[in-house]
Amino acid sequence: MHPNHLRALAAALATLASAVTLSAVQPAITMTPFGTLRDGRAAQLYTLANSHGAKVAITNYGGIVTRILVPDRDGNLADIALGYDTLAAYEKDGATTGTYFGALIGRYGNRIARGQFTLDGKTFKLAANNTPGGIPCALHGGKVGFDKVLWDAAPLVEKDAAGLRLRHLSKDGEEGYPGNLDVTVTYWLTDKNELRIEYLATTDKATPVNLTNHSYFNLRGEGSGTILDHVLTLNASRYTPVDKGLIPTGQLAPVAGTPFDFTKPHAIGGRIETQNEQLLFGGGYDHNWLIDRGSAKSRALVKAAEVYEPVTGRVLEVLTEEPAVQFYCGNFLDGKNAGKSKIAYKKRTGLCLETQHSPDSPNQPAFPSTILRPGERYETATVYRFSAR
Numbered sequence: 001m002h003p004n005h006l007r008a009l010a011a012a013l014a015t016l017a018s019a020v021t022l023s024a025v026q027p028a029i030t031m032t033p034f035g036t037l038r039d040g041r042a043a044q045l046y047t048l049a050n051s052h053g054a055k056v057a058i059t060n061y062g063g064i065v066t067r068i069l070v071p072d073r074d075g076n077l078a079d080i081a082l083g084y085d086t087l088a089a090y091e092k093d094g095a096t097t098g099t100y101f102g103a104l105i106g107r108y109g110n111r112i113a114r115g116q117f118t119l120d121g122k123t124f125k126l127a128a129n130n131t132p133g134g135i136p137c138a139l140h141g142g143k144v145g146f147d148k149v150l151w152d153a154a155p156l157v158e159k160d161a162a163g164l165r166l167r168h169l170s171k172d173g174e175e176g177y178p179g180n181l182d183v184t185v186t187y188w189l190t191d192k193n194e195l196r197i198e199y200l201a202t203t204d205k206a207t208p209v210n211l212t213n214h215s216y217f218n219l220r221g222e223g224s225g226t227i228l229d230h231v232l233t234l235n236a237s238r239y240t241p242v243d244k245g246l247i248p249t250g251q252l253a254p255v256a257g258t259p260f261d262f263t264k265p266h267a268i269g270g271r272i273e274t275q276n277e278q279l280l281f282g283g284g285y286d287h288n289w290l291i292d293r294g295s296a297k298s299r300a301l302v303k304a305a306e307v308y309e310p311v312t313g314r315v316l317e318v319l320t321e322e323p324a325v326q327f328y329c330g331n332f333l334d335g336k337n338a339g340k341s342k343i344a345y346k347k348r349t350g351l352c353l354e355t356q357h358s359p360d361s362p363n364q365p366a367f368p369s370t371i372l373r374p375g376e377r378y379e380t381a382t383v384y385r386f387s388a389r
């Protein structure tokens with residue numbers, strides 16, 4: 001063939017290939033069955049894909065993010081979210097170990113002291129489903145929190161993002177909380193390799209609301225060892241010290257000069273074994289940092305955290321409208337939970353950055369209020385942004 005013809009043919013083929021690639025890489029969402037709950041209801045698994053090949057899988061059971069596939073510095077994808085490969089394993093979790101892998105947490109993320117609070121003169125009793133240091137408290141919404149309900153789901157596709165809208169009506173009195181709470185959570189996987197989570201709730205009676213997501217990250221890939229060499233930065237100059245029951249003392253303490261100072265990057269394992277009462281109570285890091293929001297407006301996304309993994313170069317940035325973040329480094333993981341790759345998740349093999357209001361706010365008048373009243377809208381967003389360097 002004449003070289004000119006060859007070049008023309010090659011050009012035509014390249015155009016065709018790029019057209020095919022283009023049409024194949026638009027943001028998309030697929031749905032597959034994820035199994036049947038003990039009560040017979042079917043759950044689905046939704047896989048969101050963006051145009052760069054990143055993927056996030058979410059089940060409408062608990063709104064659980066089961067997989068997050070993002071590239072390292074050489075473009076290799078790995079699943080960086082801890083989790084199980086079956087619905088049954090998620091359903092069983094909590095009865096014994098309570099990891100809350102990847103789940104939506106509500107109505108109140110984090111702890112409420114003694115499992116009770118008083119609102120407008122009335123005392124509400126919640127299930128005391130957690131006993132750190134032998135002291136009972138309410139944790140993450142109760143016995144059947146939002147991590148254990150089957151959400152209504154609707155897939156969404158936009159030009160530059162694939163999404164999943166989840167809805168749950170939490171009934172008046174559910175888990176002891178007042179008011180019918182209508183909750184909508186929308187997950188987006190954007191073409192900027194961001195997992196954006198939008199929370200919306202309204203109520204017909206005053207109630208505490210503090211929603212979050214409980215994904216555990218290991219940026220080297222789930223099942224590949226501890227996260228102690230991950231380098232963390234927290235945009236927070238204060239945190240809330242806790243008592244031995246992991247309830248805030250009410251103090252907003254400066255991090256300066258303590259192992260809680262992540263205002264400059266530090267390896268998570270660098271100071272974790274320091275003799276320090278707070279590290280002893282938490283069994284490591286399991287505390288709430290107050291994000292330095294400066295003069296940012298309440299609905300502005302502010303960078304709360306950055307995590308860098310040196311081997312793969314993966315970076316996770318966390319941006320949020322919330323005032324605080326719970327940094328939990330998987331101290332309670334005990335190797336009893338075999339994950340997706342059949343590798344047991346041992347102590348500190350995943351880390352959580354749960355954006356939220358501080359623990360026990362309903363009993364802490366000095367903390368920003370978590371009370372939602374009829375006619376108001378609870379609206380907040382958090383972005384987990386993935387990149388590599």
Ligand code: GAL
Nearest residue numbers: 098099100286326328332354
């Ligand atoms: C975290 C909490 C930890 C632990 C974990 C679930 O949000 O801070 O103390 O309860 O959830 O195992």
